[in-house]
Amino acid sequence: MSKPETSISLAAPDIKVPRIERKTGVPYTKIAAALLVVSALLMPVVLPWLKTPVIFAACFGIAALGVSILIRAGQVSFGHAMFACAAGYAVAFAARWWSQLDSVVLLVIGTAFGAFFGLVVGLFVVRYRAIFFGMLNLALSMVLFAVLGKFFHLTGGTDGLRLARSSFLGMQLERDDFETALLISAVVLAVTVGVLVQRYLSSVAGQALTAIKTNETRLEYVGLSTYRILLVGYVLSAALCGLSGAMFVIAQGLVTPEMGYWIRSGEFIFIAILGGIAHPVGAFLGAAIFEFVKLFAAAYLTGAWQMVLGIVLIAMVFFAPMGISGLMVRLQAKQSKGENR
Amino acid sequence: MNQELFFLAILDGLSYAALLFLVALGITLVFGVMNIINMAHGGFFAIGGYAAASVGIWAAAAQVSPLWSFIMLPLVAIAVGALFGGLMETCLMRRIYDKDPVLQLLITFAAFMIFEDLQRMIWGTQPYSVSEIVNYLGVAEVMGITYTYYQLLVLPGVALVVFFALRYFLRRSLIGRQVVAVAHHREVATAMGINVKRICLLTFIAGSALGALGGALAVQTTSWVAGIGAEMIVLSFAVVATAGLGQIEGALIAAIMIGLARAFSVYLLPELEVLVPYLIMTLVLLFRPQGLFSVAKARRV
Numbered sequence: 001m002s003k004p005e006t007s008i009s010l011a012a013p014d015i016k017v018p019r020i021e022r023k024t025g026v027p028y029t030k031i032a033a034a035l036l037v038v039s040a041l042l043m044p045v046v047l048p049w050l051k052t053p054v055i056f057a058a059c060f061g062i063a064a065l066g067v068s069i070l071i072r073a074g075q076v077s078f079g080h081a082m083f084a085c086a087a088g089y090a091v092a093f094a095a096r097w098w099s100q101l102d103s104v105v106l107l108v109i110g111t112a113f114g115a116f117f118g119l120v121v122g123l124f125v126v127r128y129r130a131i132f133f134g135m136l137n138l139a140l141s142m143v144l145f146a147v148l149g150k151f152f153h154l155t156g157g158t159d160g161l162r163l164a165r166s167s168f169l170g171m172q173l174e175r176d177d178f179e180t181a182l183l184i185s186a187v188v189l190a191v192t193v194g195v196l197v198q199r200y201l202s203s204v205a206g207q208a209l210t211a212i213k214t215n216e217t218r219l220e221y222v223g224l225s226t227y228r229i230l231l232v233g234y235v236l237s238a239a240l241c242g243l244s245g246a247m248f249v250i251a252q253g254l255v256t257p258e259m260g261y262w263i264r265s266g267e268f269i270f271i272a273i274l275g276g277i278a279h280p281v282g283a284f285l286g287a288a289i290f291e292f293v294k295l296f297a298a299a300y301l302t303g304a305w306q307m308v309l310g311i312v313l314i315a316m317v318f319f320a321p322m323g324i325s326g327l328m329v330r331l332q333a334k335q336s337k338g339e340n341r
Numbered sequence: 342m343n344q345e346l347f348f349l350a351i352l353d354g355l356s357y358a359a360l361l362f363l364v365a366l367g368i369t370l371v372f373g374v375m376n377i378i379n380m381a382h383g384g385f386f387a388i389g390g391y392a393a394a395s396v397g398i399w400a401a402a403a404q405v406s407p408l409w410s411f412i413m414l415p416l417v418a419i420a421v422g423a424l425f426g427g428l429m430e431t432c433l434m435r436r437i438y439d440k441d442p443v444l445q446l447l448i449t450f451a452a453f454m455i456f457e458d459l460q461r462m463i464w465g466t467q468p469y470s471v472s473e474i475v476n477y478l479g480v481a482e483v484m485g486i487t488y489t490y491y492q493l494l495v496l497p498g499v500a501l502v503v504f505f506a507l508r509y510f511l512r513r514s515l516i517g518r519q520v521v522a523v524a525h526h527r528e529v530a531t532a533m534g535i536n537v538k539r540i541c542l543l544t545f546i547a548g549s550a551l552g553a554l555g556g557a558l559a560v561q562t563t564s565w566v567a568g569i570g571a572e573m574i575v576l577s578f579a580v581v582a583t584a585g586l587g588q589i590e591g592a593l594i595a596a597i598m599i600g601l602a603r604a605f606s607v608y609l610l611p612e613l614e615v616l617v618p619y620l621i622m623t624l625v626l627l628f629r630p631q632g633l634f635s636v637a638k639a640r641r642v
Contacts, residue, residue, distance in 0.1 A: 071443070074441075074443055075443070076443050076446060076447065078380075078450065124623065124627070127630060128626075128630065130442045130443065130446070131378045131442065131446060131586075132582065132626075132630075134446055135378065135575070135578050135582070136582075136626075138575055138578075139575050139578065139579060139619050139622070140619070142571070142572070142575045142615075143615060143616055143619050146615035146616075147615065147616070150612060150615070151612070262571055263454075266450060266454060269447070269450070273447065303458065303461055303462060304458050304462070305458070306454040306455070306457050306458045307454065307455045307457075307458035307459065309451075309454055310451040310452065310453075310454035310455035310458075311451070311455065313447060313448075313450075313451035313454070314433065314448060314451045314452075317437075317440075317444050317447055317448055317451075318436070321444065
């Protein structure tokens with residue numbers, strides 16, 4: 001994976017850093033983000049059946065963004081779907097107990113529960129690296145999956161839990177309007193989350209997180225606690241997966257243990273690698289491609305879905321390990337350098 | 342818990358531990374030599390089981406004596422290991438030895454996903470089960486409980502034979518000592534004139550065959566359903582992590598620990614059955630992050 005392009009801003013309030021005037025290349029990442037937002041909002045107007053796939057793509061993108069934060073630190077989690085799943089169940093239970101809860105409140109509950117669950121798991125998992133990190137996450141997610149399936153009287157077993165459509169910002173909406181509202185909030189959330197993650201990654205904590213991949217021991221010599229830095233990253237990524245899961249469950253009206261199965265975690269990783277971790281827009285580009293290929297795959301290659309994912313993943317690792325956004329960022333950097341000379 | 346249940350749990354635990362050990366041994370062997378955790382190992386386990394089921398069904402139709410299973414099952418395992426393991430090593434693993442560990446993990450994960458669909462294409466989604474050999478060998482009376490000879494003698498027997506054979510092979514035979522040399526230090530082994538590529542291929546095939554053997558033996562007593570590979574890879578990873586990566590003797594002890602604990606929880610706290618192996622792993626890792634039997638290495642700055 002590439003060295004991330006970073007812009008460390010030294011703009012403390014009282015120091016004015018003179019801005020170096022220089023031409024920058026075509027901002028491919030920004031263009032891609034704008035195109036994604038516009039097409040996500042406009043395409044469902046033309047083809048209304050696209051509404052749900054676009055919402056799901058946004059959910060997958062948010063989750064993949066969470067996973068990609070950890071990949072920046074050189075750690076791949078093979079079990080992050082457990083946070084999406086746990087948040088989904090939190091939403092379902094909350095909606096059952098207080099049926100008048102608003103969708104927005106449910107989203108907050110899901111995200112908060114994802115973050116809390118991430119903190120509990122992270123306190124243990126964050127001590128490990130590479131293989132152990134990946135496999136421990138996988139093991140824990142398998143446990144959650146098994147437990148959810150086993151406690152039938154509480155969780156509805158493998159059938160999962162249904163939840164009724166709740167109000168949206170106090171309005172009782174019909175199915176179609178509800179989906180439009182969800183679509184808009186999904187796009188808004190995706191953009192917000194993307195910007196926030198970009199801010200986080202260029203902050204000291206985010207830079208230190210990237211340094212865990214490069215050389216952890218040196219980081220400790222600088223006087224930073226790698227445990228705490230990675231824990232912050234872990235909780236953040238779990239919160240993002242929680243948000244994604246909550247949104248997914250509200251849009252689907254159903255939560256099943258399947259949401260936390262390892263295949264789902266694999267799909268998150270797949271999207272993160274396909275889109276690349278160089279820029280947050282990558283996760284959403286990856287998710288958009290993923291969702292569309294899935295729509296077509298449902299018709300043509302039902303039995304070979306995982307095989308396609310696996311083959312593309314191998315191809316990405318061998319030929320374009322930086323992913324789509326990595327290529328964009330590199331192209332951008334090349335151009336700005338070339339014009340400066 | 343009365344005495345009978347107690348013994349039943351012990352027998353269950355031991356026969357289960359034998360299977361766990363075989364599969365975990367494959368993972369730990371490959372890790373020891375190549376420093377890669379092969380997530381596709383669960384795929385070999387599942388394919389080994391399916392292949393053994395197909396052979397078993399064919400044998401039953403052809404009225405071959407079930408005793409031939411003792412020859413056919415290892416052959417099936419070696420064939421699966423050589424075919425799928427050999428293919429995976431030459432096409433994928435060989436190209437990623439010098440890559441980032443994260444990428445290595447991703448590649449084996451991708452291979453696992455491919456194997457999952459491959460199984461479904463070849464064997465479909467219906468459950469398979471064969472038990473000719475188990476029925477043929479019959480049941481025994483031990484301490485007042487009836488138990489199948491297959492689980493009582495065959496499974497632990499095979500595990501012990503494999504364990505001692507591997508130990509002997511690694512310590513005494515020429516190729517075995519070359520394997521140990523590569524595991525110790527790849528570059529130095531190359532400099533000593535060892536064909537590292539060949540050793541890696543052999544190790545990988547042996548590891549895959551062990552996984553497949555575990556599957557071929559397990560399919561005789563369990564019904565084989567899709568997704569069984571994922572469960573096994575995580576469980577045997579728990580064994581390997583508890584023991585310490587690359588520890589062969591440790592894997593045996595950890596497999597017995599986890600097998601027994603799981604069997605007892607089946608009888609005492611059935612709800613916690615799936616949790617117990619991971620609870621043990623978590624407890625061990627909390628106090629000994631490198632596993633029970635390995636020594637912590639100094640970190641390189």
